[in-house]
Amino acid sequence: MNPLSLGIQFPITDPTWIFFLVLMIILFAPILLGRLRIPHIIGMILAGVAIGKYGFNILERDSSFELFGKVGIYYIMFLAGLEMDMENLKKNLGKAFLFGVLTFSIPFVVGMLVGVYGLGFSIPASLLLSCIFASHTLVAYPIVGRYGVSRKMSVSISIGGTMFALTAALFILAGISGMYKGELDSNSWIIFLLKCVGYCVAVVLVFPRLARWFFRTYEDNVMQYIFVLALVFLSSALAELAGLEGIFGAFLAGLVLNRLIPHVSPLMNRTEFVGNALFIPYFLIGVGMLINIGALFNGGDTLWVVFVMLVVATLTKWVAAWFTQLLCGMNAVARQMMFGLSNAHAAGALAMVMVGTKIEVSPGVFLMGEDMLNGVVIMILFSCIVSSITTEHAARKMALSEANDVNLSRQREDERILVAISNPETVEPLVNMALMMRDPKSKQDLLGLSVEVEYDETEKQRKLAQRRKNLEDAVRIAAAADVSMKTRCRLSTNIVSGILHTISESNASELILGLHRKHGMLDSFLGNFTQGLLKGTFRQLMIIKCLMPVNVLRRIVVAVPPKAEYEAGFYKWVERLARIGKQLGCRVHFWGHPDTLQRIEGYLQNFHKEVRAEFSELEDWDDLLLLTGQVNYDHLLVVVSARKGSISYQASFENLPDQIMKYFSNNSLMLIYPDQLGDPQETVSFSSPRSNSENRIYDNVVRWFYRWFKKGEDLQ
Numbered sequence: 017m018n019p020l021s022l023g024i025q026f027p028i029t030d031p032t033w034i035f036f037l038v039l040m041i042i043l044f045a046p047i048l049l050g051r052l053r054i055p056h057i058i059g060m061i062l063a064g065v066a067i068g069k070y071g072f073n074i075l076e077r078d079s080s081f082e083l084f085g086k087v088g089i090y091y092i093m094f095l096a097g098l099e100m101d102m103e104n105l106k107k108n109l110g111k112a113f114l115f116g117v118l119t120f121s122i123p124f125v126v127g128m129l130v131g132v133y134g135l136g137f138s139i140p141a142s143l144l145l146s147c148i149f150a151s152h153t154l155v156a157y158p159i160v161g162r163y164g165v166s167r168k169m170s171v172s173i174s175i176g177g178t179m180f181a182l183t184a185a186l187f188i189l190a191g192i193s194g195m196y197k198g199e200l201d202s203n204s205w206i207i208f209l210l211k212c213v214g215y216c217v218a219v220v221l222v223f224p225r226l227a228r229w230f231f232r233t234y235e236d237n238v239m240q241y242i243f244v245l246a247l248v249f250l251s252s253a254l255a256e257l258a259g260l261e262g263i264f265g266a267f268l269a270g271l272v273l274n275r276l277i278p279h280v281s282p283l284m285n286r287t288e289f290v291g292n293a294l295f296i297p298y299f300l301i302g303v304g305m306l307i308n309i310g311a312l313f314n315g316g317d318t319l320w321v322v323f324v325m326l327v328v329a330t331l332t333k334w335v336a337a338w339f340t341q342l343l344c345g346m347n348a349v350a351r352q353m354m355f356g357l358s359n360a361h362a363a364g365a366l367a368m369v370m371v372g373t374k375i376e377v378s379p380g381v382f383l384m385g386e387d388m389l390n391g392v393v394i395m396i397l398f399s400c401i402v403s404s405i406t407t408e409h410a411a412r413k414m415a416l417s418e419a420n421d422v423n424l425s426r427q428r429e430d431e432r433i434l435v436a437i438s439n440p441e442t443v444e445p446l447v448n449m450a451l452m453m454r455d456p457k458s459k460q461d462l463l464g465l466s467v468e469v470e471y472d473e474t475e476k477q478r479k480l481a482q483r484r485k486n487l488e489d490a491v492r493i494a495a496a497a498d499v500s501m502k503t504r505c506r507l508s509t510n511i512v513s514g515i516l517h518t519i520s521e522s523n524a525s526e527l528i529l530g531l532h533r534k535h536g537m538l539d540s541f542l543g544n545f546t547q548g549l550l551k552g553t554f555r556q557l558m559i560i561k562c563l564m565p566v567n568v569l570r571r572i573v574v575a576v577p578p579k580a581e582y583e584a585g586f587y588k589w590v591e592r593l594a595r596i597g598k599q600l601g602c603r604v605h606f607w608g609h610p611d612t613l614q615r616i617e618g619y620l621q622n623f624h625k626e627v628r629a630e631f632s633e634l635e636d637w638d639d640l641l642l643l644t645g646q647v648n649y650d651h652l653l654v655v656v657s658a659r660k661g662s663i664s665y666q667a668s669f670e671n672l673p674d675q676i677m678k679y680f681s682n683n684s685l686m687l688i689y690p691d692q693l694g695d696p697q698e699t700v701s702f703s704s705p706r707s708n709s710e711n712r713i714y715d716n717v718v719r720w721f722y723r724w725f726k727k728g729e730d731l732q
Contacts, residue, residue: 027069027076034075037067042297057155057404060297061397064304071305081302088299089153089362090266091291094248096154096175097270098277098287101167102601103626105176112173115340116180119358122339123149123332124185130328135321140192141383144372147192148392149329151185153263153362154178155300155400156407158292160357163411164456167626170350170410173340174357179267181358186261189368192375192383208259215258216268219251223272228568228650231276235444235565237496241286244273275601278567280451282496300400303362307397308390321391326398333359349413356407361399365392431455434463434524435501436515437486442530445562447493447501449686450528452566452599453592454499463522464490464503467514480505512548519553526588527553531561531685550659554692556585558592561685564650569684572597573647574654575634576608579664581615585691589656590616594624607634607643644679654686662692 028034041063049059067074105112127149131142154175160166191205230243248269255265277284337355340346369392372384433450437443450462466483487503494501508514519527527549549557574593580586597604604627606616613631620629636642647653657672658665676685 027073029076029078031078031080034078034080037075038298038301041067041301042294057159057300058401060300061304061307061400064301065307065309065397066304067301068305068307070308070310075305077302077305081298081305084295084298085302086262086299088291088295088297088302089263090248090252091295092154092157092299093263093267094270095161095288095291096157096178097267098274098284099161099166099279100175100271100274101172101626102271102274103628104167104169105172107625108169108173109176111169111340111344112176113180114343115173115177115336115354115358116184118339119152119177119333119336120150120181120184122336123329126328126332130324134324138383141372141388143188144192144368144383145325145388147185147188148361148365148368149325149332151182151361151365151368152178152333152358152399153360153365154357155360155362156356156403158296159404159407160353160411161288161292163408163415165411165414168350168353168414170346170353171357173344174354177340177354178358179264182261183264185368186264211258212260215254215260215265219254219265219268220272223247223251223269224276227273227276231568232564237282237286240283241290244277244283244287247273276567278452278599278601280454280456280497280499280599281448281567282493283567285497303396303400307393309394309397321388322394325391325395329361329395329399330359330402349410349417352406352410353414356403356405356410359399359406360403361392361396365396369393430460430523430525431458432460432463432522432524434465434519434522434527435490436527436529437464437466437490438483439530440482440486440489442560442562443486443489444493445566446528446530446560447490448566449558449560449562449596451494451497451499452596455595462494462499462501463518463524464494464501465515465518466503466505467508467511467518468505469508469511480507511545512552515549516552519555524555526556526558526592526691528558528560531559531687550689554659556588556691557687557689558589559685559687559689563682563684567600569600569602569650569652571602571648571651572600572604572654573643573651574604574606574608574656575643576606576612576616576656577658577664577666577669578609578612580608580656580658580690581612582663583658583690583692586615587619589688589690590619591623593654594620594627597627597629598624601628603628603630605630605632605646607632607646609634641675641679647680647683649682652684652686653680654688656688656690659689659692 028037041060045059045063046056049056065071068077124146127146128142131137131145132139135142135145137145157166157175160171165171227243227247231240234240234243248266251269252262252265255268256262277287334355337351337358340354341348341351369384369389373389375383431454433454435446435450437446447462447464454462464487466487468479468483483505487505491501491503504518506514506518508517515527518524529546529549546557546559572593593604606613606629608616610633613633617629617631620627634642643653655672655676657669672687
């Protein structure tokens, strides 16, 4: 070959050039089409049409498109299950089932009639055509995730309806295929159903337990991502062995891993990033390369078949969404969202039509011919275009409506969460906990702080290097969740004063720090360091000890003292715990006085209905032994305390360290000291002269009498 010649021949078959050109399409197609206000998904499909053999014949559709395309559609279904609001789906399960029935039955019945009487197909071919109309693929789902409305009720209903429609269509497809293979009898149907049930039970029971064990044992980010991806493909492979499509397995894997991969976690961000950056665009480009628009102009019945398929597929899905809107009392935007998500036909339709082209009804005659194949592929293009435009329009309306919905009764302060970092072992759990309780709509960065006292020059440099390393790790963990963190490493003569000055300078709304490690018999549970912070600031303090990764916690048990609702920071800590419970998808069990529980329940009903909250009366706050039977090793115990002199403070708080060390030493723990009003500096006045010091003797006397009387009662 002449070295001066490029030697490029079309279509390009070299894997290096194919991958390079695909990356260029993924990079520039959104940029160019974004200026024309065309959804990115449409751009990928149109780019595939242009470079495929039916367009300019630039690229060969080699095995990489088969591989990455299959990964891409699995990714779409997996993310749909992973990002689903499970509590919202449970509450709207009836609506999702209704939509599933309608979005399957209406296209199926109309498609059957049109196939037999309008297109003159045989009954088996019309059945297969009806399955294609009834099923759909969540091609437009990435648009929902980009606008941050994936947890809306209409989205959950659409996803639930999708799986019902797809499963029903696959069952009928299996029946048609078995009929022509001579395998359709009562025994084969029983075996098929048993395999499906066994597969679903195995995935639902085994995958969550396996994932919890792996996440607790291995904390390496790359290993966790590979493990999750392996589970997705294992579930898909097992689904195919059971006689179902792999996309059903990918969706089921997303459902069972939903609560183990929180929406704001670094693992979730990596999962979405890889899929949206590579696999999903590859799938969309590959779909476009199958589309032969020229077939529309070749004459014959193709144009009529395509026209009928487009009208039936679009109109029946819209009618199903419209009926669901009327029966469920939803608005027009919700109808648009349901129609947009359910209108696209891609993976399921391709799988079904390919099965039809391989079923030989007589020598040389197949169940579906080339006209049907071209019609389905062109229907995929137009349905994806309509689906993308409609979904983007509805998602934008939902996002704007949510942004403009300002509730005056819930004015939020400007959150600035400060994380105090000192121990390398606590960096990841503290930052992950801060990510869980951070408002996902907040524009504020997380704040990371490490304070070092002044030593001699050699020791100071060594300590500062370790502190900076800890802060770099914190920034990396936050960045993996697509959250920025500003850090500060400062020298101070006293750690407490360094933190207090940072709280004041940055106007931090709260402070998160790790639990003090007790050194020696004379050291206190919280340590002089934490005691100094409690006296020096009235901002909310959250002291955390995590014995396992945050994402594998299964329940949050909250002990709330009487009169906690009268504290200035009451709703702040309730809001933070509600966010953690929402992200983890776990139950939050509140124990406290009935009046306090009523206020908490009212707040959650107004602002966090999706949180799975439980409420129980705590008869004796003085003895947390009552909670030992409620807190397991994989639960988080939250104890809401108070500073001295506050409304909810009581002498029994002095017993908390002993009770926690005695009863809950093997549990993950969070101690919360809510916001207080007033001056954080101790003051001397006639009304409370040095109350925080002298009253300690009085409290000790009261506790001694309390223990003495209680001991006497136990002896009786």
